[in-house]
Amino acid sequence: MATVQERVVAVTARVLQLDPSEIKPEYTFTVDLGAESVQSVELVAMFEEEFGIEMDEDAALAVTNVGDAVAFITKVCQEQGVEV
């Protein structure tokens, strides 16, 4: 089963139309990966769909880089009893 990081990278690559190899944990979604406003919202929506979770929108949209997104999603999955 793919790790949380692999799944986050795959979703990010799909939404931002990038090659997964271009995505590093320390990269920010907006500056480094070029996510525009609507894409940031789409990323959160796609993460919810991928992991079957509900995230607080303000907290989710405040996450800036890939590594932090992995940590945030892992925490939400634990809180909501979703196995990852």
Add this chain to the structure above:
Amino acid sequence: MSEKYDSHSLVDATEPNFLEETFDYGLPPLIRFDGPLVEYIDGQPVEFDPATLAGRDIVITDTTFRDGQQARPPYTVEQMVHIYDLLAKLGGPRGVIRQTEFFLYTKNDRATLDRCRELGHAFPECTGWIRAVKGDFRLVKEARLKESGMLTSCSDYHIFQKLKFKSRQECMDSYCEVVDAAFEAGVRPRCHLEDVTRADIEGFVLPFVERLMRMSEQVPDELKAKIRLCDTMGFGVSFPGVELPRSIPKLIYKLNREVGVPGDRLEWHGHNDFHKVHTNGATAWLYGCDAVNTTLFGFGERTGNPPLEGAVIEYIALKGELCGLQTQVITEIADYMRSIGLPVPDNYPLVGKAFNTTRAGIHAGGLRQDERIYNIFDTTKLLGRPPRVALTDKSGSDGVALWVNEFFGLKGDQRISVIKCHKVARWVNDQYEKEGRMTAISDEELETQVRELMPQYWEKYKG
């Protein structure tokens, strides 16, 4: 040498102070004073106490059917009767909208007046408007009106160039003859001092009004002459320190305290040629003139008059309470006026279709968090108009979410998150990024997209 400034220390806070004594969201923002207004008149400081406003019976009068009709094709009788009915509703039981005036010259004018009075409203009281011609009082009397305006133009532009009097004396005598005729007819004359802000105040206006006050001493209270100050060309200025004849504070002071025209017999009638019309009207209230004459949406000769709906909001802001005004009727009147072809610009304050619509995504984000951030007051409560967003390329996902929640009528915890609106946000974004669209997106288009892209919510809230 550097200037010295007082030091101002930060007053730190962890809880916001929304200054709600002024910005009570349920009312228009209040206009609060922290001292008297001071105007230098004839070299001496004179104080005007705005605190007296609370106790004064200041009122709004209306000239939608007279000056308002000089700017547009005539209303039908039915339309005028309906508008009159709505004015009565808006003005409330205390009669804040105290009077409205009618032409009396045609059969239609007189029929309209009769139909309006048949409605039985105490306010606005119907008054007339005639030329300064003795014979015209017959019309007023036949119409059983208690009061009528009459033209008493007072600048030399009018006295000599328009009316062709040989002297000011001849002019004054002529006007006073007509005022006498009014008294004899049992009609209160309301003398419209046309072009007063371009007149010789000391040389003509004050002597004329003084004579009117002397004449009024001989008649019962209900007949005593009223004075309407007509800023015919919009030359009036509200700032302190301005010279006569343009100074509104000085003009009102001279008439009120030097000639003895009581505030309840003084009325201000402005025009908007220099974008000063609304503030000038409110200034008249502040300095001792009890009535401000207005028209719906400011429609009037040339650039128009003080907008009635603006005066209603200013009235509440100065009084600090609604005073019985039914402010939601403002929206009802605007809808009606639009339905009969009156053009109201979308961005027109208080009634334009987009007056509380934001297009900027960052503002929409603010509205989503707390509508007070970008809404002037509780427009839902006072005008029946919730704040809105119009979607363009600048609206962002926050704007889309705000539109969707408003569309479904969701508030507080019920609101759908920005995240759940992402497909509609994508569609909006692509309209501009991919389709090269240059126009705003209509409500109908968005409704179609919401139905298609958010079917679960459509089913839940519209199904």
